[in-house]
Amino acid sequence: MRVWLVKQKAVAHIYGDWDESYNELPRWVLEVQLTMLGIVTVLRTSPVRVGGQVDESQAYFHRLFWTFPPCIEAFQHCKPLASIDGTHLYGKYGETLLVAIKQDGNSNILPFAFVLVEGENAESWSFFLSHLREHVTPQPGLLVISDRHNDIKAALESPDGGWLPPTAYRAFCIRHVAANFALTYKGKDARRLLVNAAYAKTKVEFDYWFDILQSEDPGMCEWGEPD
Structure with missing residues (x-):
């Protein structure tokens, strides 16, 4: 002190x-x-x-x-x-x-x-x-x-x-979104999939990562939707 x-x-x-x-x-x-x-x-x-x-x-x-x-x-x-x-x-x-x-x-x-x-x-x-x-x-x-x-x-x-x-x-900002997302879905793979979808440069690439999220847990795809 x-x-x-x-x-x-x-x-x-x-x-x-x-x-x-x-x-x-x-x-x-x-x-x-x-x-x-x-x-x-x-x-x-x-x-x-x-x-x-x-x-x-x-x-x-x-x-x-x-x-x-x-x-x-x-x-x-x-x-x-x-x-x-x-x-x-x-x-x-x-x-x-x-x-x-x-x-x-x-x-x-x-x-x-x-x-x-x-x-x-x-x-x-x-x-x-x-x-x-x-x-x-x-x-x-x-x-x-x-x-x-x-x-x-x-x-x-x-x-x-x-x-x-x-x-x-x-x-x-995807960094803030991913940090909030990880509070609900704590696995590292879930956060990685979300970030990959966010950084997709084409619709085809986005759909690819989004479909994987959907197959892992449909709730992941609904998480960011407004009430």
Whole structure:
């Protein structure tokens, strides 16, 4: 514990503590706007209330979206798809980082848009996806890949979000689907068959793996169907 406490003090001394880091965000946003033309940053804050009155001199951090000009430009030369996901940040304030990534023709991965939010909910995903659509991915016919999170579904299905077919389409990430599938069908072969079917490039190849799943257990083929 002593070593850990010393490490935390050293990190705070070099990089600043949690409060100082959040206080620096407005200055950071201004600096990158001045030094990198074309960068997109959207900072949202919440008012501080003292005794029922708004204190104009203070504000809480709420959300921050950002993307860099090379990332926006690179998207024009990549596959017309975007994979989105979130990860929890284990710090004092427990924020969540949402990220969008893309692939080039050689399947190399490039993160291209980021947002720091209070957590994964319909409002935070809508904030991310609306700015993603506005500033980075205005192209029609885009494929969005994600897990089956209900809040992502709600954000993508918003009538004014710009993500409904035929403007955009949605697919599920097979890694997440296979992980959930394995909770019910625990054999390694079952998961392998599902993944092979998902990666099939032709209908004939898909039917081949699907028929094997059907012969192993018809329930495997019905598992992903909506109620």
